[in-house]
Amino acid sequence: MVPYAGWEMPVRYDGVIAEHLAVRATAGIFDVSHMGQIETTGPAALELLEALCTNDVERVPISGAQYTLMLREDGGVLDDLFTYRLEADRYLTVTNAANHERDLAWFSAHAAGLDVEVIDRAADYAMLAVQGPLAREIVQAIANAPLPERMTIGTRTVDGAEMLVAGTGYTGEDGVELLLAPADAPEVWDALVRRGAKPAGLAARDTLRTEACFHLYGNDLSTQRGPIEAGLGWCCRAAGGYIGAPAVAAARAGGTAELLVPFVITDRGAARPGDPVLGGGVVASGTFSPTLDVGIGMAYLPAAKAVVGSEFEIDVRGKHRRARVAKRPLLKV
Amino acid sequence: MAEASYPQDLLYHPEHDWVRIDGDVATFGITWHAQDALGEVVFFDPPAVGTQVTQHEPYTEVESVKAVSDVVAPLSGEVIEVNDSLAQTPEAINEDPYGAGWIVKVRVADPAQTGALLEPDAYVALLR
Numbered sequence: 370m371v372p373y374a375g376w377e378m379p380v381r382y383d384g385v386i387a388e389h390l391a392v393r394a395t396a397g398i399f400d401v402s403h404m405g406q407i408e409t410t411g412p413a414a415l416e417l418l419e420a421l422c423t424n425d426v427e428r429v430p431i432s433g434a435q436y437t438l439m440l441r442e443d444g445g446v447l448d449d450l451f452t453y454r455l456e457a458d459r460y461l462t463v464t465n466a467a468n469h470e471r472d473l474a475w476f477s478a479h480a481a482g483l484d485v486e487v488i489d490r491a492a493d494y495a496m497l498a499v500q501g502p503l504a505r506e507i508v509q510a511i512a513n514a515p516l517p518e519r520m521t522i523g524t525r526t527v528d529g530a531e532m533l534v535a536g537t538g539y540t541g542e543d544g545v546e547l548l549l550a551p552a553d554a555p556e557v558w559d560a561l562v563r564r565g566a567k568p569a570g571l572a573a574r575d576t577l578r579t580e581a582c583f584h585l586y587g588n589d590l591s592t593q594r595g596p597i598e599a600g601l602g603w604c605c606r607a608a609g610g611y612i613g614a615p616a617v618a619a620a621r622a623g624g625t626a627e628l629l630v631p632f633v634i635t636d637r638g639a640a641r642p643g644d645p646v647l648g649g650g651v652v653a654s655g656t657f658s659p660t661l662d663v664g665i666g667m668a669y670l671p672a673a674k675a676v677v678g679s680e681f682e683i684d685v686r687g688k689h690r691r692a693r694v695a696k697r698p699l700l701k702v
Numbered sequence: 703m704a705e706a707s708y709p710q711d712l713l714y715h716p717e718h719d720w721v722r723i724d725g726d727v728a729t730f731g732i733t734w735h736a737q738d739a740l741g742e743v744v745f746f747d748p749p750a751v752g753t754q755v756t757q758h759e760p761y762t763e764v765e766s767v768k769a770v771s772d773v774v775a776p777l778s779g780e781v782i783e784v785n786d787s788l789a790q791t792p793e794a795i796n797e798d799p800y801g802a803g804w805i806v807k808v809r810v811a812d813p814a815q816t817g818a819l820l821e822p823d824a825y826v827a828l829l830r
Contacts, residue, residue, distance in 0.1 A: 381741060384741065384742050385741050385742060385766075385767040385768065386742050386744075386767060572741070572767065572768055576767060637745055637747065638745045638747075638765055638770075639744075639745070639765060639770075641769070641770070656767065656768075657744045657745070657765070657766075657767045659767065685770075686763075686770060
């Protein structure tokens with residue numbers, strides 16, 4: 370257990386590699402209760418979210434889900450979020466633990482004068498992610514109704530406990546995320562483990578998401594980086610109208626000095642976050658890939674070098690390790 | 703992974719290395735505690751035979767999924783043999799830290815340096 374943002378985090382249960390491979394081959398279960406939740410309810414809920422979020426929130430149907438960013442005026446990324454539309458005028462947004470208080474303050478400040486209620490729901494939900502090719506089957510076996518499809522959310526009963534079930538995740542595998550009352554979580558966890566979901570820690574979650582090239586706030590995203598250089602222009606709506614939109618439009622039109630790209634290490638060993646790239650740039654995420662058996666990651670490289678196949682060197686604790694820009698995702702699952 | 707163990711016939715360095723002394727040759731490795739804290743070792747590049755190592759100073763590094771960690775020399779001396787098989791099977795450091803996971807053999811420069819090392823009970827007490 371490792372402390373993080375006020376939580377005791379389960380980093381490893383058995384071994385990172387075994388946990389990782391179980392998620393790729395069968396199913397793993399993660400306790401991600403540190404994730405925060407903000408509910409926005411009321412006639413102006415959509416108006417508020419459209420102002421705060423880069424993606425096209427208007428296009429999310431009832432029971433739909435959407436990945437989005439939240440920016441400062443200068444285009445720096447405040448957080449990356451998942452927003453779920455629970456009802457016509459009721460949304461639930463999942464935040465990163467370390468950003469939750471700042472996100473909540475940002476939501477509340479911009480809700481002033483609008484007919485919308487911003488409610489901190491972080492203490493109301495535990496969150497379990499069941500991921501892998503057998504994840505749905507395992508959860509379905511103790512659910513009261515067919516599980517929501519990918520990128521949708523709905524209320525279900527799992528192991529007798531009512532909860533929100535979302536067809537989302539952070540591993541590149543199919544699966545579901547369960548948002549449930551904290552008091553119900555231990556029994557549901559045990560029931561799913563008994564049915565074959567292997568307990569997996571946050572170290573495995575990191576290797577899985579890196580193989581899938583999903584961004585991690587704090588590594589790949591920060592207030593010092595904008596969506597375009599992070600490769601997230603696809604979730605910034607062209608029409609604008611959100612906080613930070615002019616900065617995004619300028620970066621889109623004029624380009625950025627650096628771009629975030631996936632890489633594989635072609636020497637032995639791995640690179641780690643913060644390792645400098647020779648000639649400019651920096652490793653944002655870097656780890657060993659249990660599936661590919663090589664070092665992988667994502668790095669900010671000078672834009673001219675940020676093309677698939679481009680070779681570069683990383684200074685790893687004084688040693689130079691060769692790397693090559695790879696296609697996204699690093700692992701096709 | 704193997705169960706926690708700290709063999710009685712070894713000496714220990716507080717930076718979580720073990721030493722097996724046989725005449726003027728010492729075998730080095732990392733302890734059960736060290737490999738457990740690191741997690742699965744995925745890369746290991748052994749130092750070259752002939753390298754001089756210095757007590758209390760790093761002489762190699764092991765890389766796990768999570769992090770890279772220095773390995774400190776428990777005694778000074780010259781590396782006379784390295785466990786080359788670890789380049790192919792670094793997981794031996796996890797599976798058998800006191801056996802197949804040995805790292806190097808060193809010709810000891812100064813036997814008196816063993817005075818800075820810990821008996822098994824003292825090392826185990828340090829971990830508590």
